[in-house]
Amino acid sequence: MTFETITLDIRQGVARLALNRPDKMNSFxxxxxxxxxxxxxQVQDDASVRVLxxxxxxxxxxxxxxxxxAEVRFVPGEGTPxxxxxxxxxxxxPLVMQLASLRVPTIAAVNGIAAGAGASLALVCDxxxxxxxxxxMLPFAKIGLIPxxxxxxxxxxxxxxxxxxxxxxTGEKLPATKAAEWGLIWEAVPNDDFAARIDALAAQLATMPTKALVRTRQAMLTASSHTLEQHLTLEGMLMREMGRSADYVEGVSAFLEKRAPRFTGA
Structure with a gap:
């Protein structure tokens, strides 16, 4: 499929999806x-993909x-907002829910400013x-809106x-280094090391037990809305499912045999 505003490359279990309106700072x-x-x-349907x-x-x-x-354009004094x-x-x-429920783990590789819905898009990733x-940046208040x-x-x-x-x-910029220090993101990497770090992290996750990673996301996302008892019940349900997976069998076998596991995402 040919795209106009994004690019998608899938190889070696890694789907690389990039926003591609650079002249508009990749705005929506x-x-x-x-x-x-x-x-x-497409990523959801492609069984070869292990990480996005x-x-x-x-x-x-x-x-x-x-x-x-056109969907949001408004000139004051000319019609109804x-x-x-x-x-x-x-x-x-729908976009947030689709990304948050993807069947593979997701990495946001933030290469520059992430503002408004762009910040949200990144933060929805695992x-x-x-x-x-x-x-x-959360600049919504600067034009009279909410995040x-x-x-x-x-x-x-x-x-x-x-x-x-x-x-x-305030809508002020939060530098990536401070965002990492505050716990908003996983890490901030020197610019020269960024591409290599993303490649290494993607390769690492692509070889891990995919279903377990996604079920970990599910547990983490629902934790704040559960009582302790409700969450223990969810953990039991997810552990039951994972304990019957092929990757669990492989993980235990590799541990006992003192070798590196070969997970398949099953």
Whole structure:
């Protein structure tokens, strides 16, 4: 399938999906939404894929919504503002849910600014690795909006109320190094080491027990809404499933035989 606003490359178990509107800092438009969802479905359906790497072409990861796009464009004094709630429900909510439920682990490789919905897109991924020169922004308040695309759900959980509100109310840039220090992302890497670090991490996850990694995501994402008893029940259910998987058999066999495991994702 040929794409206009993204690129997708799949090889050796790794799907590399890159936003490709570098002249617009990879900001979202309707075509990008459609193509992202199609690409994620392709990854979902391809049994050879064991991990997804999501990044951006050019000097930015994603600057959020393109305000010049027809679906959201608004000139004050010329007609009624668009229904942004409809855009969230029809565009961003399905995209976030599709990414958050993908059958393989996901890595956001943040190569530059990640702002607004672009920050959300990165933070929805299972792991976020950024260049030290990258930064995260929640600039919604600067145009009279609220953090959306799951930002107001993810950021407070990771940073706590005070830091999340500070970022949302001021719209200031959070450098990647501080984002890692605060626990918003996994790590910030020197620019010169970034590509090698992403390659190594993707290769590592591509050889691990895929189902167990995804079930770990499920457990982590539901933890905050569960009581202790409810979560122990979920853990039991997931452990029952994983304990009957081929990768568990292989993992135990490799441990007993003192060799490296050869996981297949089954």
């Amino acid at each position: 438009n309707g075509t990008m939404h459609d193509e992202l969802r199609a690409a994620l479905q 790497v999501l990044t951006g072409h050019g000097r930015g990861f994603c600057a959020g919504q393109d305000l010049a796009d 668009p229904d942004l709630g409809d855009v969230v429900e029809r565009r961003y909510k 792991m976020v690795v950024a260049t030290e020169s990258a930064a995260f 959306d695309t799951a930002c107001s759900w993810i950021v407070p959980q990771r940073l706590g109320f005070a830091r999340a509100m500070g970022l949302a109310l």
